[in-house]
Amino acid sequence: MTDPVTDIRPAPPKRRWGLFLPAAALLLLVAVYTVYWFTIAGELREGVEAFAARRDNGLVVSWDDLAITGYPYRIEADFTAPGASAPDAPEEWAWHGEGAAFALLPYNLRHVIVNLEGEQTFSYRDVTASAPARNEARATAAKAWGSYVDVADAPFGRIAIDIEELDARHRRGATGLNDRLTAERLQFHTRAAIDEANGLINGSYDVAIQADGVVLESEEKILALGPNIKQIVAQARLRDLPQTPHVSAIELLREWQRTGGVLSISELIVKWGPLDLAAHGEFKLDARRRLEGQFDAKITGFETLLDAMVRDGLVKEREANVALAGLVLVSQFQGKKTNEVRIPVMMREGLLYLGPLAVARLEPLY
Known part of the structure; x- marks a missing residue:
């Protein structure tokens, strides 16, 4: 009899689908996300350039260079020498900065984070002066950060601004006088006001302001109170704010005054030199535009x-x-x-x- 032949060849390797499929899925996910990121980044650039070309409501914006960066964690528009102005507004204001970065989270395009870099210059026409004159402010800060969150059904969303170690200088063109303001920290928050049922209150916005460690230096003496402000805190509600868009603070105030707008302050704390005040109340503008x-x-x-x-x-x-x-x-x-x-x-x-x-x-x- 013939002995059976034993096959000693190695068995073919088993297909490791359990490892291949997750890796393939991950690569596909990365590819899809990459396409999504670059699509949104391209749309962001196109949107910014289209907005600059439209000059909505008389707003003129410009920059020397725009780079879209941040992949993969965020979508960031980095502006070199950005500027904005409203030449047709009563105050004819203009802003120029050394740099600014606007960041979006890819998974939440309704939230924008802003960082200002270097010196910021703001000039405007002094409409209270008897003769035409321009004032100018120049400011630097260790941190100048802002956040905007779009809110569904609200004319305007939530804003938060946080500035640390501010150093600002202001020149009054009509008199040539110079002022300086330094602050350890400035904070500003606002959002559309809501009622007890979480419904929006038309034309009303809640505002919170806090200033710490402020020093005012002026060529004019600050009577009684002096230059040192330890703290200012305010919680308030702006009522009857116009719903139309404005790039001019003066035009906004005019419309607010015309509609009988009121600022209701629920809490006001002022610690300024010898003044230690806690108060609540409300004010508006009279016919001569005074508080x-x-x-x-x-x-x-x-x-x-x-x-x-x-x-x-x-x-x-x-x-x-x-x-x-x-x-x-x-x-x-x-x-x-x-x-x-x-x-x-x-x-x-x-x-x-x-x-x-x-x-x-x-x-x-x-």
Whole structure:
């Protein structure tokens, strides 16, 4: 008999589909995402260039160079020497910067993050001057960051601005005077106001502002309060804001005044030199474009503030003493601390009143 032949050849390798398929799927996903990223990046460039060509509402934008970068994590439009201006607006404002970056997240195109780089220059026509004059501000910051989130059904979305270690210089063209402002931090937030059922309130926006460590330097003396602002905090609601787009702050204020717009401040904290104030109230613009309204305020250390106003000639000493005695007496009847007074702060007919004392003149805003 013949012995059976044993096949000693190696068995053919098994197909490792379990490894190949996930790798192929990953490569396909990367390819699809890459196509998506470059498509969106191309549309972004085209959209920016089309917007610049349209000059919507009289807004003129320009730049020296535009690069679309950020793959794969974000889509970023990097502008070299960007600028924007509104030559037909009453204030004829213009802005120029050294650089600016606008970043989009590929999975959320409704959210834009903005970073400004280097020195920023802003100039505008002083509409309150008797003769035509331009003012100019130049500013740098350790960080100048902003965020905009588009909100469905809202005319305007959510804005957040955060600036750290600001150093700004301002020159007034009509007088040639120079001012300087430095700040440890400035923050600004706004969003469309909503009611208790989370429905949008037409024409209303909630606003929050905070400024810390501000120093004002001016060739004109800052009477009574001085140059150092420890903190300003405000929570407010803008009501009856016009729904039409504006590139001019003056035109926006005119329309807001025409519609009877009001700024309601639910919380205001000011710690500025001898002034330590907490208040709430509301104001609007009168027929001559001056602030008009009233606040209920609590002032701590009111006597120190009065001494500073008497020293700088804002109020007469006899009037200050009479006002102080009356306000302290009323506050004690209300059970307040001896160094606190409750006092109405009124803006009426172009004058600012602390209780019965007229302490400053209010000029038209435009």
